[in-house]
Amino acid sequence: MTSNAERYLPPMLADFLAFTLAGDPPAVAQARGELANGVCYTWLELGVLQLEPAAAGEAPTEASASVASVLLSAGVHGDETAPIELLSRLVADIAQGTLRLACRVLVVLGNPAAMRAAQRYVDDDLNRLFCGRHAQLAGGREKARAERLEALTAQFFAQAATLGAAARWHVDMHTAIRSSVFEQFALLPHTAAGPSRAMFDWLAFAHIAAVLLHTAKGTTYTQFTAETFGALACTLELGKVRPFGDNDLSRFTAADNAARALVAGALPPRDGAAMPRVFTVVDQITKHSDAFELLAMGADVPNFTPFAKGTMLARDGTYRYVVERDEERIVFPNPAVKPGLRAALLVIETTSETLAALGA
Structure with missing residues (x-):
């Protein structure tokens, strides 16, 4: 009998980071498919992968109507490497079947060109170009990327509405240029609804030490998803900028576990974890x-x-x-x-x- 670890995985699922850095699209036969654990995958664009549990692809039922839609993004700034590595491992574990998938997931590695160049951005700061601000630019690689990411994100959450998804989340993971009094902190976009208890409980579970509340609308990726689709959205800052391979990912175990619990539909109570x-x-x-x-x-x-x-x-x-x-x-x-x-x-x-x- 073949174990999960021995199952063949398409290269983009086995190492999504390496596949994205290589820059080539998958072979047509491997751009979409179903894995042995029932997970369906679809490659949408360089650095963009959609994963769905078996229930999401079936005819709508009471069970599938409760399937959440979770957008996990990293690499919007290309030199912020730790969360990119975390997301690549998460994709591999879902594909191997060692991490249960209970929701629709869109995985986005935001700026592959900047990732390859080990730079924050190439032409313009991608995380300042959402909510339509890219339209103010005449050209540039980040302008085109922002336009495409907005379209793919809208498509993802539109499908969630079709499925009657009960929850929409967006966790956009970054690292800071500087060190911080609080090594791991979060930023919440400004919305009319104000801060969410569900989001704060999740951040406490992730052992996030501090939360920054914006008081005006911005043009970040999380502002776009929160304002346009009503997603519970946060930007996570996990440590400092370092080259690929130089990160101590064990420092971010709590945040990684929280992201994994979110996609597995297994969020436990805070269990006494301190609020940020x-x-x-x-x-x-x-x-x-x-x-x-x-x-x-x-x-x-x-x-x-x-x-x-x-x-x-x-x-x-x-x-x-x-x-x-x-x-x-x-x-x-x-x-x-x-x-x-x-x-x-x-x-x-x-x-x-x-x-x-x-x-x-």
Whole structure:
């Protein structure tokens, strides 16, 4: 009798990362199929793979109507490698049958060209081009990729509506350029519905230490899925940028387990896991010109570093940013962005009021 480990797998399922980096489409006969465990797979585009449990492909029933739709993405920034490696392993384990699949899953490795170049992006920051913002660009590789990812994502969630799926999730996994006071943290896009208790429970299960709440709509991938499709969406920041192969993936076991539990439909209760601390965006620093400077911090200042009232954090010609509150923490300081883009976020802690509103 052949074991799961001995079953032949198409190369794109055995090592989805290596297959994507190679850049070639699968042979026609291997672009879609059904595995021995009943999982159906479809290669949609370079770096984009759809997986479905057996129930999702059958005629709609009461059981299939409860199948969730989960989008798992990584590599939207090409040099953020740890979560790309985690997703590739997750695909292989689903294909081998060692990880049960109980929902529809769309796996997206966002920016293969930047992944191959070991760069954040090639022409433009892909995670600033969703919600239609790509239409403002004349050209570029990320513009075309954003357009295509929006279309494939819309197709995926439209099929979820046809199946009557009970839940839509999007977990977009990144790593930070800098170290952080909280090594693993999450960002939630701004929506009219506000934060979700289900999302906070999942983040606690994933041992995420802090959550950043946006207070204005952005143009990120998670903003697109949350606003357009009502998905429970979060951006996870897992450690720092490192080359492929240099990551200690054991540091992200809790987040990996949470993603696996989500696709297996086996989310347990929090079991006493601490809720994350919560921070809310109160301002941002925008780079207006090449004269822009970030002050009072070096390249090694971690995310969530606090600054006291009166501290000047940035200047750009006549523009100054001075801390106005007793304490503001800086997140994602990056003076190397293009003029017109965000160079940093400023946040304050709002843990008590946010968790109280969730009923926690």
